[in-house]
Amino acid sequence: MIPTITAFERSPDGGKGLARDTRVRWALEEAGQPYNVRLVSFQAMKEPAHLRLHPFGQIPTYEEGDLALFETGAIVFHIAQRHPVLLPDDGHARARAITWMFAALSTIEPPILELVTAKFQEGDKPWTPERLPLVMDRIRRRLDQLSARLGNADWLDGAFSAGDLLMVSVLLRLRPSGLLDEFPSLAAYVARGEARPAYKRAFEAQLAVFTGQPPAG
Template sequence: MSITITAFERSPDGGKGLARDTRVRWALEEVGQPYEVRPVSFQAMKEPAHMAVHPFGQIPTYEESGLALFESGAIVLHIAGQHEGLLPAGVDARARAIGWMFAALSTVEPPILELVVAKFIEGDKPWTQARLPLIADRIRTRLRQLSARLGDADWLDGAFSAGDLMMVSVLLRLRPSGLLDEFPSLAAYVARGEARPAYQRAYAAQAAAARR
């Protein structure tokens, strides 16, 4: 059975590669697995058929041979575990790569998402302008720590892995804010991720879908 993922029928990001289906597309492109995409409208996302796969009514989802998954991190981890190309062969290196996946989602992404919410969802609230500098400082702390750990290396732990895929995907959300530019090594790190042919294919597919 072929792999089927879901994506926004009309992506809020307008095809900028920020929707979470791009992470899954990228992972599948890296490991050379073909896949089909089922566009889902905002209304359909909250209907029983979709929520039977994703209980929180979001995207992406992943279905293959009776397996149904939700959460982009879990999906990418499954793909990486099933196919060569995203996790090292060595047990220790593999564990470290998975650790970086969790770090991207659990440590680096939360304050970035807080910034997105404050700007675009709560922008009209009276407390927003006072909160924005505080959120930005929390993000800078994480970026400073991540930049120190990366140093002058190309990737977080040896060769490119699923950890880098998730981290780059998370950091891309910062580009409109200008915060990423304050850390040249991280900006270059993200650019290396974007330059990968697999990312280029995933981005192009998401952008094409958004323009329909």
């Protein structure tokens, strides 16, 4: 059965691949799994039909038969479990890949989202000039730790996995801030993720929603 995911009818990121449906699209593309997309407006996201799928009125959601999921990490984990290309066969390596999935969403992403909030949602608040440097320093500490762990490796733990997929997706949010450029190994790591054909297909599909043009190829 072909799954259906939801995505913004009009993405606030302007088609830059930062909306979370891109992460799910990327996982499905890596798995070679066809999928359908149902676009939802901001109004529709708050209506009962969508809230039955996502109680917090967000995207993406994932439907496959009588299974309905929300939360990007849970959706990517479900896809990875179904398609071994995203998780190693070896039990220990698999557990480590899953650990990196959690690390991306629970350790690396929160301070990055705090920066987004401080700059764009609370940028006019009187405390913002003092808060921003503190938030950026917290991000730098995490990036320094992540860079040290990655070292000269291509991926976090051997072959590319769902852990890398989520980590690259999270780090992409830093590009506008310039912080990623302070860590060349991480910038190269993100570039390797973006160079993957599956990521390119996912990005182009999300961009096509914004531009109204079909994906290339």
